[in-house]
Amino acid sequence: MNGIHDMGGMQGMGPVQHEANEPVFHAEWEGRVFAINAALRAMGRWNLDTWRFRIESLAPVDYLRLTYYDRWLRINEELVAKHGLLAAGSAKAIPALTAAAASQRLGRGVPSSDDPTVKPQFRVGDRVRARNINPVGHTRLPRYARGKVGVVARDHGVYTFPDTNAHLEGEHRQHVYSVRFAARELWGDETARKDSVYIDMWDDYLDHA
């Protein structure tokens, strides 16, 4: 989705404000939201891609106005309601994340593999063009890269494809590459000649160029 979250290259957002000796959480509730979010996702009713798409689907004005963990709170309230987790009789079937499991849970993340049955469509050194796609669903192909030509710098192995996984349309596992785009290809000739941006891209985001 061409949403407000896809910020790379936007202008007018002002200088970067950084705070010295910043705490991990600025209020107790932020820590609780962080933890509730992890505990709820551990139930397996939704995946990280689904979750990201909900954040991206916030009304743009809300996305910009809400603080980071307030966005998380909003999305968890929505997901709890959508999945009827608080409805009568909904509990019990799903065991809660325990304290012991919480530590272990932190040791798990998004699976990848070197599955040899999934063949790469590109090799390191290939010239590739990022597809000009504009899906209304979830995608991790940022707007600023679409239609641009780069070079495959590294093959990172096989990963679930977020564009389908977010909508529970299958994992469509495929290779992910670091693709190097010259800054001038992305932003024009005013940009520093040597500079570049490396973007991680799935097979389905690329064509040979």
Add this chain to the structure above:
Amino acid sequence: MAHDHDHQVVPSDPALRVKALESLLVEKGLVDPAALDVLVDTFENKVGPRNGARVVARAWLDPEYKKRLLEDAPAAIAELGYTSGQGEHMVVLENTPEVHNLVVCTLCSCYPWPVLGLPPVWYKSAAYRSRAVIDPRGVLQEFGTPVGDDVEVRVWDSTAELRYIVLPERPAGTETLSEEELVALVTRNAMVGVAKL
């Protein structure tokens, strides 16, 4: 008169909403408050940029470790005992006199939790996410990190599940320092690439 009433469109104080959500989930048996305590404590007190600093100091001191780190970062980082979610697919980017690396997530807030903890507010801000890719030198300047025209700036946009950490250049004059002293020198901002040491 309405100028100070904008807050009324916000549903309510997030602190109250979180309390309500947690109470309801606990009452339903869907969430164990002790598990929430463990999660908060882990990221407030156990996981943070000191982990990354240890990795960097070790790489400065041990060329064999550095080689392993650059070739297979997850395994080399796990050697020091740092494993957790959002860091399974780590990549280490080495800064040199010729190359300066900068890490961003333009689409959300992807960040290498096991070695740096949770990201600071500025890393998640619209200002940083929008500008890091189009004007990295301007952003670096604002962080007090000017980069010369002869240096190549490489920006890494974390759009997939790879997580990036910068291996900063070891400062001159630190040859006699111990690992502990080196760890104390390494900052989070240097490992994101917005600062030099």
